Amino acid sequence: MSFTPIRVAVLGSGFFGNTLAMACKENDAFDVVAICDLDGDSAQELAARAGARAVIDPAELASAEDIDLVMIATPNHTHASASIAFLQAGKSVFVEKPLAITAEDAVAVTAAAALSDGHLLVGHVERTMPGIKRLFLEARSGKLGTLLEGYGSRSRLVHVPEGSEDWWKLDHTRSGGELLHEIHELDLLTWVFGEPVEIRTLAGAPRPAGARIEDSVHKTTLKFASGAVGYHELSTSAHVPDWKFRVSGTEAALEADFRTGWVTRYVDAVATEQWGIFDSGRANDSLRASAEKKQAYNAAGATGPYWMQAAVVCELEEVIAAMRGQDSVLIDSPATAVIAGVEAMVQAQTLRAQANVGSAASTDVLVGA
Numbered sequence: 573m574s575f576t577p578i579r580v581a582v583l584g585s586g587f588f589g590n591t592l593a594m595a596c597k598e599n600d601a602f603d604v605v606a607i608c609d610l611d612g613d614s615a616q617e618l619a620a621r622a623g624a625r626a627v628i629d630p631a632e633l634a635s636a637e638d639i640d641l642v643m644i645a646t647p648n649h650t651h652a653s654a655s656i657a658f659l660q661a662g663k664s665v666f667v668e669k670p671l672a673i674t675a676e677d678a679v680a681v682t683a684a685a686a687l688s689d690g691h692l693l694v695g696h697v698e699r700t701m702p703g704i705k706r707l708f709l710e711a712r713s714g715k716l717g718t719l720l721e722g723y724g725s726r727s728r729l730v731h732v733p734e735g736s737e738d739w740w741k742l743d744h745t746r747s748g749g750e751l752l753h754e755i756h757e758l759d760l761l762t763w764v765f766g767e768p769v770e771i772r773t774l775a776g777a778p779r780p781a782g783a784r785i786e787d788s789v790h791k792t793t794l795k796f797a798s799g800a801v802g803y804h805e806l807s808t809s810a811h812v813p814d815w816k817f818r819v820s821g822t823e824a825a826l827e828a829d830f831r832t833g834w835v836t837r838y839v840d841a842v843a844t845e846q847w848g849i850f851d852s853g854r855a856n857d858s859l860r861a862s863a864e865k866k867q868a869y870n871a872a873g874a875t876g877p878y879w880m881q882a883a884v885v886c887e888l889e890e891v892i893a894a895m896r897g898q899d900s901v902l903i904d905s906p907a908t909a910v911i912a913g914v915e916a917m918v919q920a921q922t923l924r925a926q927a928n929v930g931s932a933a934s935t936d937v938l939v940g941a
């Protein structure tokens with residue numbers, strides 16, 4: 573069956589807008605028609621490379637007749653209002669994570685999506701990695717038995733570049749806080765187990781004055797309606813890195829280790845099977861190499877590592893499926909992780925305020941993705 577190309581506009585021509593636009597350009601299922609950024613020079617530069625027109629006013633994308641899908645890759649605090657505007661204009665929306673930085677906004681976007689002719693897809697890219705998708709399908713189809721426990725972690729020492737004091741990624745009011753900005757593993761947990769019925773978060777490690785490393789540690793336990801429990805760890809000050817996602821059931825457990833690039837099945841303490849997080853040896857190698865490196869922010873315009881580009885290729889296949897009315901892992905539970913993350917963040921901020929370790933805005937500093 574032949575399909576007409578999906579006419580796509582990319583909003584935001586920074587680091588990830590570049591990645592998305594150039595990946596779409598390489599995929600025959602897409603026709604990149606517009607690049608929009610408040611920074612006109614940046615929009616022009618990417619538009620020229622993508623073979624698209626440059627736009628400065630996002631409202632032009634909403635009214636354009638030749639756009640089916642808008643991919644939103646702007647700072648996190650702009651996601652909800654932009655998504656709602658495009659959905660109300662009848663466009664499909666792919667919005668980078670997090671969907672929103674407040675629970676109210678996350679719910680408002682899903683409400684707009686319910687009334688729109690367009691699809692709402694959230695950039696939960698880890699869901700689309702082949703090995704993770706298989707882990708999800710096995711967990712949800714009962715192959716692990718009754719699900720008992722989930723574990724997600726992203727812990728490392730993150731270095732913040734000089735001169736980034738006013739960067740939106742370091743500003744809680746624009747990023748939403750670390751638990752939202754780095755929502756990937758929390759999303760995997762809520763994707764597999766559903767909406768948590770109970771959340772408890774502890775947070776600590778205030779930033780020492782003048783430190784170049786932004787310290788932040790969150791430990792969150794979640795209880796799900798089924799009775800299963802989850803544990804989520806996020807740290808930007810961990811000298812021993814950890815980056816995992818695990819689901820354990822009564823019959824077996826599956827553990828994805830992003831630092832080794834493998835998903836392993838365990839039965840009664842024995843590793844019985846392994847598969848790659850990617851279907852590509854080169855992407856798995858790149859993931860391993862990247863996880864071993866010092867972790868730092870990506871500068872705007874920088875190119876992500878190969879595995880990230882490979883992940884976006886997988887992600888686009890899920891976007892295409894959704895746009896053709898087929899199943900897509902990007903459609904499920906778009907707001908659940910944000911609602912859980914906001915609840916956890918509020919608890920973290922309350923604890924910090926009570927402990928008088930500094931204002932939430934100064935200690936709850938964001939790094940990463």
Ligand SMILES: NC(=O)c1ccc[n+]([C@@H]2O[C@H](COP(=O)([O-])OP(=O)(O)OC[C@H]3O[C@@H](n4cnc5c(N)ncnc54)[C@H](O)[C@@H]3O)[C@@H](O)[C@H]2O)c1
Pocket residue numbers: 583584585586587588589608609610611614630644645646647648650668669670695697753870871872873941
């Ligand atoms: N899925 C992933 O692994 C991943 C990785 C990196 C970034 N991201 C997400 O991508 C998004 C963008 O991050 P980034 O690293 O590209 O940031 P960035 O700062 O490099 O780029 C943001 C761009 O948006 C533009 N912009 C700001 N406000 C705008 C507005 N209202 N309208 C139009 N343009 C506007 C800026 O001029 C800038 O060019 C974020 O939501 C981030 O969470 C996801």
